[in-house]
Amino acid sequence: MSDIRSLALACRESAPLIAALDSGTKRSLLQDMASSLEKHVDAILTANARDMQQATDKGAQGAVLDRLRLDAARVTGIAQALREVAELPDPVGVVTRRETRPNGIAVERVRIPLGVVAMIYEARPNVTADAAALCLKAGNAVILRGGSEALHSNAAIAAALHEALRAHGLPEAAITLVEDLRREAMVELLQLADIVDLAIPRGGEGLIRFVAEHARVPVIKHYKGVCHLYVDRDADVSLALNLLIDGKTSRPGVCNALETLLVHKDMAGTFLPHAAEALRERGVEVRGDVTTCALVAGAKVATEDDYAAEFLDLILAVRVVDDLDEAIAHIRRFSSDHTEVIATRDEAAAQRFVQALRSAVVMVNASSRFSDGGELGLGAEIGISTTRLHAYGPMGAESLTIERFVVRGEGQVRHPQSRTSESH
Numbered sequence: 001m002s003d004i005r006s007l008a009l010a011c012r013e014s015a016p017l018i019a020a021l022d023s024g025t026k027r028s029l030l031q032d033m034a035s036s037l038e039k040h041v042d043a044i045l046t047a048n049a050r051d052m053q054q055a056t057d058k059g060a061q062g063a064v065l066d067r068l069r070l071d072a073a074r075v076t077g078i079a080q081a082l083r084e085v086a087e088l089p090d091p092v093g094v095v096t097r098r099e100t101r102p103n104g105i106a107v108e109r110v111r112i113p114l115g116v117v118a119m120i121y122e123a124r125p126n127v128t129a130d131a132a133a134l135c136l137k138a139g140n141a142v143i144l145r146g147g148s149e150a151l152h153s154n155a156a157i158a159a160a161l162h163e164a165l166r167a168h169g170l171p172e173a174a175i176t177l178v179e180d181l182r183r184e185a186m187v188e189l190l191q192l193a194d195i196v197d198l199a200i201p202r203g204g205e206g207l208i209r210f211v212a213e214h215a216r217v218p219v220i221k222h223y224k225g226v227c228h229l230y231v232d233r234d235a236d237v238s239l240a241l242n243l244l245i246d247g248k249t250s251r252p253g254v255c256n257a258l259e260t261l262l263v264h265k266d267m268a269g270t271f272l273p274h275a276a277e278a279l280r281e282r283g284v285e286v287r288g289d290v291t292t293c294a295l296v297a298g299a300k301v302a303t304e305d306d307y308a309a310e311f312l313d314l315i316l317a318v319r320v321v322d323d324l325d326e327a328i329a330h331i332r333r334f335s336s337d338h339t340e341v342i343a344t345r346d347e348a349a350a351q352r353f354v355q356a357l358r359s360a361v362v363m364v365n366a367s368s369r370f371s372d373g374g375e376l377g378l379g380a381e382i383g384i385s386t387t388r389l390h391a392y393g394p395m396g397a398e399s400l401t402i403e404r405f406v407v408r409g410e411g412q413v414r415h416p417q418s419r420t421s422e423s424h
Helices: 003-019 023-039 040-055 062-070 072-087 126-136 149-168 183-190 205-214 236-248 265-281 290-296 325-333 349-355
Strands: 095-100 106-113 116-121 143-144 175-176 198-202 225-232 257-262 285-288 313-319 339-344 361-364 382-387 391-393 401-408
Touching: 003 106, 003 116, 003 175, 003 183, 023 040, 023 072, 023 126, 023 149, 040 072, 040 149, 062 339, 072 126, 072 236, 116 126, 116 149, 116 183, 126 143, 126 149, 126 175, 143 183, 149 175, 183 198, 183 205, 198 205, 198 382, 225 236, 225 325, 225 382, 236 257, 236 265, 236 339, 257 265, 265 290, 265 313, 285 290, 290 313, 313 325, 325 349, 339 349
Parallel strands: 116 143, 116 198, 143 175, 225 257, 225 339, 257 313, 285 313, 339 361
Antiparallel strands: 095 106, 106 401, 382 391
C-alpha cells in the first residue's frame, strides 16, 4: 500500500469521530486551535521566514511572495478567523425542509458532512488553518496538500492545530498534512475515489486545471478571477473612485482584485482623468481602448487578451462603453464568473446589472474585495466555486455539507399499484 493511500485511509478512519462531535465540542476545539496558533507564533514566523528566503532565492516575487508572507498580524488574523468559524451556527444536522406526504410519511432534508475533503493549494499558508477549521466545523476530516513554497509554514501551522486535536483526544489524522509534494503523489491522492469525497484546488489557473484533468473525485473549480467594475452614467464619482482604488490596489495579487474597468461614455470625460491620476500615484499601468488612451496620458493600447487577463498585478484594462447593455455584453464575454461590481445611483440600472449577470458574486456600490468568505459572514473561506455544483461563490462550512433525505413513518409500505413510475 502506498504512503498516500495509507495517509488517506487514516484520515478516512478519523472522519466518523469528527462527524460525531457535538456543536459545543467543535466550538471548543476550534477556539483551542486558535489559541495554539497564537501560542506558537514565533515558530510559525521562523518557518515562514525560511520559506520566504527560499522562494526569493528561486526568483519568486510580487503576488506569490505576498500570499506566502506571514507576520504577527497575519497570524493573529488567522487565529481570529478560526474563532469566527467556531462561533458560526453548526450546519450539521440542520433540517432544511420538512413535509408530510399524503400517505403520512414525514420527509426531511438534513445536512450531513461530506466525509473526507482533499485541499490542494499553493503558496497560501493561511489555507492550512482555514481549511482545517471549516472542514472540522462541518464534521469532515481533511487532507491538506500545500505547495512546496510554503512547506515549512504549513508544517508549523499544522503542528499547532494537531496540539489542539490531541488535547481533545482526537486523532491527528483528522487534519492530515501531506509532506510528499511530488506531482505523482498528488495525482494518486486525486484518484482515491473510494476514500476522498471532494477535492478543492486553490491557487493559480494551472494548478486548478491540473487537478480537474487528473481527478477521479468531484472537484470544485475556480480557474481565475477576472473581476469587473462598471461605472454607470449615474455613478457618484467619489464613490466609484474609492471602489476602483480599493479593488485594484489594496491587494492586487488576490482573485477578488479588479482587473477591468468599464466606464459609461457619458462619465468617461469626468471620471477617467480622476481615476488615471489616482492610479498613476499608486503605480498602476493602464491599458485601454482608443477612447481611454485619448483621455489618459500614458495609457497603453489594450488587446483582446488584456480584457481576458487576470493580471494579479498593478495593471488595469479599461474600456469606455456606450451604455449598460454594452457593459453587460463585455462582462458576459470576458468574465470568469467570479465577481462583478456596478457603481450607480440608478436602482433600475443596478437591478438590471444583477439580473443580467450569472457571476458567483455581484456587487452594487461595494468593493470587489468583499468577495471573500470572511467578509460575507462565513467566518473563513475554503475557496470560491465558479462551478455550478452544490456550491457557488465563496465557500464556508455549510458548503462542506450535503443534504440527505430522512424519512419517518409508522409502518407505511409502498404497494405495487400505487404508482407506475420508478426512480430506476
